[in-house]
Amino acid sequence: MDNPRSGLNAVAEAAKQAPGKGLPPVHLWHPEHCGDIDIVIRTDGVWMHEGSPIGRKELVRLFSTVLRKDPDGYHLVTPVEKLKITVEDLPFRAVAMRREGDDLIFTTDVGDDVTASEADPIVVETDPATGEPAPRIHVRHDLWARIARSVFYEMVEMAQEVDGRLVVRSGGQVFSLGAVT
16 A cells, blocks of 8 residues: 555545444445555554554544454455554453343443343453453454453452352353353
8 A cells, every 4th residue: 555644544534434323334345455554453452553552532433443354354444445454462342341230231442332142242261371361252243352350350249150150141141251269
């Protein structure tokens, strides 16, 4: 791509075309790959462009709405451009949780609310490097949010023990947080 700034501007403009508060239909867009853009979503959730944090939350939110995961990685997608970015872990962080009735609703660092359910499950794996739990929740399409440690501790506090496992319930589903130790 000749001018990365034009790609960044095109992505921002395409994201603004989303009707109301809905998300653009990135799953329906199939533009040609235009190259890579120097955007990195760090493990801590900070979005970086050319080595500097993107300081405007509105811009990060805008870019998050045109993010898509394809077999070859993560991309910012518009109807006419597809720009590959780097994601160090998962693209989003679940930074807050609340209970509404029988549902657990997670809020991501980009402002999405997700109700844990069959369609948007909670998955807890073990980080092979640390041996610590690595919880995540599905957000949309093939995009996931890493559940922040403090939020995971809240889940553990509200969990019930069933057959030697800690579980939480939401959206008519039971999600295992791990074995009782």
